[in-house]
Every structure is written in structure tokens, then in C-alpha cells.
Amino acid sequence: MDIQKAILPVAIAVALAQTAFADNSPSAVKGAQAIFDKLGNGQAHITKSFDGPPGSGLTGLAVSLGEGRNMVAYTTADGKYIIVGAVFGSDGNNYSLAAAQKYLPPPPPPPNVGKNFNDLSKTHTFLWGKASAKKEIWALEDPDCIFCNKFSNEIKPFVDSGEVKVHVIMAGFLKPDSLGKAAAILGAKDPAQAYEKDESDFNASEEEGGIKPDTSNQKAVDQVKANNEWMRSHGIGGTPYILYRNKEGKPSVMPGYPSDIKGLLDQVQGGSSPVPSSSSAK
Numbered sequence: 001m002d003i004q005k006a007i008l009p010v011a012i013a014v015a016l017a018q019t020a021f022a023d024n025s026p027s028a029v030k031g032a033q034a035i036f037d038k039l040g041n042g043q044a045h046i047t048k049s050f051d052g053p054p055g056s057g058l059t060g061l062a063v064s065l066g067e068g069r070n071m072v073a074y075t076t077a078d079g080k081y082i083i084v085g086a087v088f089g090s091d092g093n094n095y096s097l098a099a100a101q102k103y104l105p106p107p108p109p110p111p112n113v114g115k116n117f118n119d120l121s122k123t124h125t126f127l128w129g130k131a132s133a134k135k136e137i138w139a140l141e142d143p144d145c146i147f148c149n150k151f152s153n154e155i156k157p158f159v160d161s162g163e164v165k166v167h168v169i170m171a172g173f174l175k176p177d178s179l180g181k182a183a184a185i186l187g188a189k190d191p192a193q194a195y196e197k198d199e200s201d202f203n204a205s206e207e208e209g210g211i212k213p214d215t216s217n218q219k220a221v222d223q224v225k226a227n228n229e230w231m232r233s234h235g236i237g238g239t240p241y242i243l244y245r246n247k248e249g250k251p252s253v254m255p256g257y258p259s260d261i262k263g264l265l266d267q268v269q270g271g272s273s274p275v276p277s278s279s280s281a282k
Contacts, residue, residue: 028059031079036063048103053087053095060095062103069237070104072096116234117243117251120167123230124223126191129165135268140169140231140241143181143198143209147257148240152199154261164265168195171231171239172224179224180213187220245269 029049036044045064052058058074061082065071074083074096087096120138141148158164168191172182181198188194194211201210215221231241242254246267258264 025059025077025079028075028077028079029061032059032061032073032075032082034079035075035082050099050103053089053093056089058083058087060099060103062099072099072104112235113243113253114251116236116253117245119230119234120169120243123169123227124186125167125169126186126195127165128168128192128195129159130162131165133159133162133165134270135164135244135265136167137164137242137244137268138167138169140171140227140236140239140243142171142174142178142239143185143211144174144178144207145239146202146204146207149199149202149204149209151240151242151257151261152195155265156199158261158265164268168192169227169230170195170224171227173228173231174239175208177213178209179221179228180215181209181211182224182227183217183220184211184214186223187214187217 026049029046033046036046046061047064047070048062050060050062052060052074057077059077061073061075063071063073071084074087075081076083085096086094088094123138123140125138139148139151141152155164155166159166170182170185172179185191185194185198198209198211202208203210236255238256240257242258242264244252244254244267246252247269249269252267254264
């Protein structure tokens, strides 16, 4: 679940009258984390708490949603409610914006599609599909990403038919076991087969990939970490992230889940892309 979609952004006016509750309450932070855990299946983590607007009784929260994804939220003094969105005071100040500038890490630079495409040779991938397929795409995925799972299920018929081949770049950052699952896939004797197991056994209600985590293969672990770093350094904030050459041969990108797989494939160049060979997963 995308935590930012699960909680509707709201704007509230914060009265500056004194209350009996203290800001930045540890119990409030604990309660807020429990709500995030329930909504985001462990994806969202409070990295810092701070005093809310003066006299509001709110506790401010810096929240990490994964690689390069951060937000400011607020919780009530009892930790039973979370407020996401712009919080304005009666003085006209946007307290959320000021807090984001102070407490959140700087956002990653916007993705440079051409550079990201040219740097694909620095990723660790495996091939899913027939090598003879004329169309090819590169897909950055996390084994616990439900939208990656939807993408995988919907593109699979086109992969099986030989219309397209997919160079899968396994990252692992969404959940504590994501790195181990990604390493289990990259370190497998047949990574494509292990990948298909992760997707076919995916638990959608829990947003959990179907493969067991395995960190015993240090090379595979290091490759996943390198893919994570590639993702971060290239300003990519989430998965899936799909790269390809369009019909004119220009590097193109589809950030996020493509709702129209056939429409996406219709835009992909029919021949092989002149991209340097990506690193092998083995």
C-alpha cells in the first residue's frame, strides 16, 4: 500500500491557544508509528519527532517511506490520529513546509532519463523472457512491491509469447526482508525462475513477496545494495521504474505502475537497444 495514498492529505487551521498537552510526546510518537505500521505494512518509519506548532498539542513527525521518499506528518497528543498535509496556523504560517525544510533530508535530484538509461550497464540484472524478443525493457523492482507484482502479472503474457524481454533490476528497500528476498532472486541458480516464484506466490493482502529471504550469498547481497545505491543516486524514488527506447530510439521512462501494458509496449522500439550489456546477476 502507498501510505501517501492511504492517508488523505488535509489542510487544518491550528489555533494558537494554549492546551494542557505537551508537544513532542514519546507516547504520541509510539501511537503514530503503530498507525503507520498498520497502514503501510512496515513501509513507513518515523525518523524524528519535533514540537508541533506552538500551543497546538500536536507532535511533528519526519517520516521515511523508503528510498528518497519522505514526508512530514503530525499526530495528536494521544497518538490516535495522524494528520498528513499542509498545517497552517492562524498567523498564516505553513508549519508543514517549514518543518519539511528543517527536518527532512534534501530530495534526490530529478531523474535524468538519458543518463539513467546510459548507466544501466552499472546495474545487476537478469533476463526474464526470450533472448530473441525484439522489444526490450529494463524494470527496477522490489520483491515486496505490490505495484511491481501487478506489472509482472500483466506483462507476463507478452513475455511468454516472445514479444518482449525484461532486464529485471532487483532492489530491496521497501521492508526489512526486501533485501534478503532480492538477494535470494539474484543469487538463485535461475534468477528468472526465482523471480516468477516471488511474483506467483505474492501475498497481496500483506504486500509480501512469495520468495524466502536469503542473505547467505554475499555477492548477491552486495549486488542488491549496489542496485539500491544506483536507484538512490539516479533520483529514482520508487518502484516499478521502467526504462526503454521509444519508436524513435530515444531513451524513455515510465515511473510507477503502467496501467496500460499494451499501450506501453506499443511505444517500445522494435529492435534491440544499443545499450552496453548490463552486469550479470551471477
